Every structure is written in structure tokens, then in C-alpha cells.
Amino acid sequence: MTDHDPNTPWDPPASGSAGDGPVPPRSGEGSGSGGSGGRSRPRQLLGISPRAWEHPADRAALTALRAIPVFDEVLKKLFGFFGEKPIRLAFQANAVQVSARQFPRLHALHLEVLETLDAPREVPLFVSQTPMVNAGAYGMERPFVILNSGTVNLLDQDELRYVLAHEVGHIASGHVLYRTMMVLLIQLAERGFPLVGLAARAVLVALLEWYRKSELSSDRAGLLGVQDPEVVFRTMLKMAGGGRPEDTNLDAFIEQAEAYRESEDVADSVFKVLNLLGTTHPFFVLRVGELRSWIESGEYDRILRGEYPRRGDPEPEYVDDLSDAAQAYRQEARDFVDDLATAAKRMRDSLFDNLKGSGGPGAGW
Numbered sequence: 264m265t266d267h268d269p270n271t272p273w274d275p276p277a278s279g280s281a282g283d284g285p286v287p288p289r290s291g292e293g294s295g296s297g298g299s300g301g302r303s304r305p306r307q308l309l310g311i312s313p314r315a316w317e318h319p320a321d322r323a324a325l326t327a328l329r330a331i332p333v334f335d336e337v338l339k340k341l342f343g344f345f346g347e348k349p350i351r352l353a354f355q356a357n358a359v360q361v362s363a364r365q366f367p368r369l370h371a372l373h374l375e376v377l378e379t380l381d382a383p384r385e386v387p388l389f390v391s392q393t394p395m396v397n398a399g400a401y402g403m404e405r406p407f408v409i410l411n412s413g414t415v416n417l418l419d420q421d422e423l424r425y426v427l428a429h430e431v432g433h434i435a436s437g438h439v440l441y442r443t444m445m446v447l448l449i450q451l452a453e454r455g456f457p458l459v460g461l462a463a464r465a466v467l468v469a470l471l472e473w474y475r476k477s478e479l480s481s482d483r484a485g486l487l488g489v490q491d492p493e494v495v496f497r498t499m500l501k502m503a504g505g506g507r508p509e510d511t512n513l514d515a516f517i518e519q520a521e522a523y524r525e526s527e528d529v530a531d532s533v534f535k536v537l538n539l540l541g542t543t544h545p546f547f548v549l550r551v552g553e554l555r556s557w558i559e560s561g562e563y564d565r566i567l568r569g570e571y572p573r574r575g576d577p578e579p580e581y582v583d584d585l586s587d588a589a590q591a592y593r594q595e596a597r598d599f600v601d602d603l604a605t606a607a608k609r610m611r612d613s614l615f616d617n618l619k620g621s622g623g624p625g626a627g628w
Contacts, residue, residue: 305379305424305490308571313436315571316483318553321436324473328441328466337466341444347403350443354401358389358409366390369410372420376427376488386434388427390415396502398426400433401443408434417505421489422498428488432481442477445470482554487566492558496551503547520551 308315328334342350361370373388386400387407394413400406408430410423418426433439448467486495493513500506500516557563565571 304375305488306567307379307381308487308566309381310573310575311381311487311566312572312574312576313432313480313484315566316432316480316487317436318476318479318483318557321473321476321480324469324476325441328469328473331466331469334466334469338444341447342403345447347405350447351402351405351407354409354443355389355407358391361388361390366415368420369415369423372424373408373427376424376431379488379490380428380431380435380484382431382435386431396505398430399442399446400430400439401446402439403443406434406439414502417501418498421491421494422501425485425489425495425498429481429485431488432484433477435484436477436480438474438477438481441470442474445474478550479553482550483557483563486554486558486563490567492554492563495554499547499551516548517551517555520548520555 359365361373363370369388369390374385377385387405389407389409391409391411393411395411396413396417398408398410398414400408408427410426414426415423433442445467448470482495486492489495496517497513500511500513503516504511
């Protein structure tokens with residue numbers, strides 16, 4: 264598997280080739296038997312192509328990103344400067360590799376996820392000691408997944424299954440090369456490194472916009488990995504607010520997501536714009552709404568019935584689809600800029616009004 268071309272799905276299995284084909288089930292645990300989480304195992308999606316779960320906005324944003332004239336130049340300069348092996352070792356330096364001897368239950372769960380999504384080859388998994396609840400897929404030629412220990416401690420087995428499938432989805436869709444590039448550019452920009460000039464900063468802005476969209480694709484992959492929407496929404500609730508089960512309510516969280524998505528209130532419009540600026544991930548309440556829309560479209564059920572694109576299927580209209588998606592993304596980008604300008608004007612007017620009414624910036628609380 265490679266991920267140089269983000270539009271290339273999992274490598275089609277080559278008959279008789281070592282390392283290709285699905286990860287074999289563990290002894291005594293075929294499809295439908297009880298898994299490591301003590302529940303019915305998700306059905307295996309044989310030969311599934313990442314196109315089955317990829318969000319149109321993800322593809323469109325990546326198309327727009329790769330159309331930036333300096334994109335390839337920045338990419339080559341960045342990875343030419345660091346090299347793959349040092350990058351891989353740097354990410355893994357403070358992490359423990361998961362195996363049958365280290366985090367064995369997590370290892371078994373990871374293998375089940377790879378089997379469910381019919382991964383052509385295994386993906387290394389690591390656990391890093393940090394209380395921050397997060398996970399990530401990184402790398403170049405040899406992608407890997409890192410789970411923070413805070414995530415492992417907070418989530419139950421089924422919720423971890425979703426997170427692992429989400430990250431495997433990033434790898435299958437060829438996201439990790441650009442995700443790694445984004446992380447490096449952010450770190451360099453924060454340190455004022457001379458490599459990060461205006462061209463690289465322009466690429467970073469586009470990378471951030473694309474990565475928010477890519478999360479929508481991988482949320483779908485995560486759902487397909489666990490095949491239980493309630494588990495996915497429960498995981499997002501925990502990752503959004505933490506809290507113990509007795510202190511939270513999933514129905515209320517879903518209602519919050521629906522209200523956030525449908526609200527047309529002026530204040531909400533302002534905060535929606537500002538909240539998305541400078542963040543790598545779309546907020547969980549937005550992601551819940553997006554995933555519910557996908558489920559309600561019937562696409563999720565069709566995939567579970569076996570109606571999905573397979574690796575190696577011809578894609579005669581793929582270029583046309585990308586063109587249409589890119590056009591939609593360009594319109595969305597224009598709308599975003601318009602919303603941002605409107606929000607800025609409203610905030611400015613509100614600030615001036617407050618200053619006039621309060622007697623100046625030094626008055627009041």
C-alpha cells in the first residue's frame with residue numbers, strides 16, 4: 264500500500280502475492296462470532312473501496328489543494344528535508360508498539376477492524392502516554408496509527424473499535440501523507456522556521472481546510488468498522504465533553520447537534536465561522552449531524568447489504584465526479600469567505616456599539 268496519490272484506494276489484492284489480501288481472522292473467530300468486545304462481530308466488507316465512504320467535500324477539497332501551483336514544490340521540499348525514516352521514528356519515539364504481548368486486547372481489536380474493512384495488509388499501531396484524548400494516522404510509504412493513552416483509558420472496546428476504524432479509513436483513503444505534512448508545517452510555523460515561507464503558509468491553510476473535510480470521510484469509515492451508529496455518537500459525546508456515563512445523555516447530545524446544524528440565528532452564524540477557523544477537526548456536534556445525514560440517505564444500509572464499490576472496479580465517471588465536486592467546493596469556499604466578511608462586519612459593529620454604550624474600553628467588567 265502506498266499513499267502518494269490520495270485518490271488511490273487500497274491496493275487491489277494481487278493473487279498469490281505475499282502480504283496482499285485481507286488480514287486473516289484470528290483462530291476461532293470467523294465472521295459473525297463474538298469478538299474481543301463481547302458483542303457480535305461486524306460483518307466483513309470484502310474488497311471495499313474507500314470510495315464507498317469518502318465524502319464529496321473531502322475529494323473536492325483535496326482536488327482544490329493539489330491545484331495550488333506551489334503544492335508539489337512545498338511537499339517535495341518538506342519531505343526531502345526530513346526524509347521518511349526520521350519522521351516515522353520521531354512520531355514513534357514516545358510510543359509503545361501494540362502487539363500480542365503489549366496491549367494484547369487492543370491488538371486483537373485492531374486486527375478485527377482491519378479484517379472488517381478488508382485491509383490488504385496490517386497497519387502498525389502504537390500507544391503514546393498522554394492524557395489528551397486523541398488518535399492519529401501518520402507516515403509516508405509505511406503509515407501507522409498512534410492512540411493516546413487518554414483515549415484508551417476513556418473509551419470502551421466498541422468505542423475504541425470506532426476510533427481504530429476511523430484512523431484506518433484515513434490510511435485507506437490516502438490521507439496520511441498530507442496529514443503528516445500538515446502536522447510538520449504547523450510545528451515549523453509555530454517555531455518560525457525559515458522553511459515555512461508564504462508559499463508553505465498558503466499550503467497549510469488549504470491543508471487545514473481539507474483535513475476538516477477528510478474527517479467526515481473517516482467518520483463514515485469508523486461507522487462501517489463498528490456498524491453501530493449509537494456507538495459512534497457515544498464516542499463523539501465522550502471525546503467532545505468527557506464525563507462519566509451517568510453525567511451525560513446521548514439523546515441530548517444528538518439534539519444539540521441537530522440544533523447546531525439547523526440554526527439560522529445570527530450569533531450562531533458568527534460563532535460557526537469563528538469556531539472553524541484554525542482548527543484541524545470539525546467540531547463533534549457538526550460531525551454527528553453530517554453522519555446522521557449520511558445514514559438517513561440510505562447509503563450506510565446499502566453498504567451493509569453489500570452494495571458498494573470494490574477495489575479495482577472501473578471508475579469511468581470519476582473525473583467528472585471530481586469536477587462536479589470541485590465546483591461545489593469552490594462555491595462553498597466563496598460562501599465561507601462571504602460569511603467570514605459578514606461575521607467580521609457584525610462583530611465590528613457590535614464592538615463599536617458596545618464601546619459607545621459603555622463609555623469606552625475601560626468601563627464596565
